[in-house]
Amino acid sequence: MTGKLEKILLVDDSGADNYYHQMIIEKAKVCKAISSYSQASDALDTISDAIKKGQRLPDLIFLDINMPVIDGWEFLERYEAIVPQDSRHPVIIILSTSVNPIDHERAESHASVTAYCSKPLSADKLQGIVEDYFS
Template sequence: MSTKLENIVLIDDSGADNYYHQMIIEKANTCRTVTAYNLASKALNNIEDTIKKKQKLPELIFLDINMPIIDGWDFLKRYEEIVPQDLRQTVIIILSTSVNPSDHDRAAAHPSVAAYCSKPLSATKLQDIVAKHFS
């Protein structure tokens, strides 16, 4: 894989999924840093801190939908509230096991969501996403 990103973020309440997806990303040598959050609130806090410090936001976020406290949809709402329009360069991919057609439709209609991807993430899916959004 020729494109190398600086930072990919995983947001999923499943530690096992985060671990597996992190291994896939690291094995593919896709980015310099993979950061995993099991709570969307922690990811949002990190994004706020990154903006305050005028640092670069992650290029790619894989976001689960079904999470406790702050689900994927709430994350997206808050993301849009804290990230100024001119800084919204991050590609957000929904990464979920949901087979609910309304989740697919909602993701497709959401302005901040680049794509919907079914779990688990594979090397092929990762390559396709990077090729489509970063080449």
């Protein structure tokens, strides 16, 4: 797989997780650019700026749900408020360590969430996501 996607966005308060997941994505060579954010507000600012400038949004967003200040659920609410419905093309994958069934149900019922995936991201999981949603 080489460069099927233009951009992947990682949103996770864990720098170590972002680093590890970025290494997995880079090694798989599935995209041209990767951005990672440890604060959801910074990721939302980047998305908002891209919309204002008419730039392409990320193809894929990996989103942690358990983050301080703005958690993944609030990120989704704000994302839906700033991104017009017809521009919501990014695949959003919840990437979390939570095994709480309520989190899984909430993710499945959320219109913007494509899937729920347990951390850590692996090469096999990434390949499955790219094949399932971008082929």
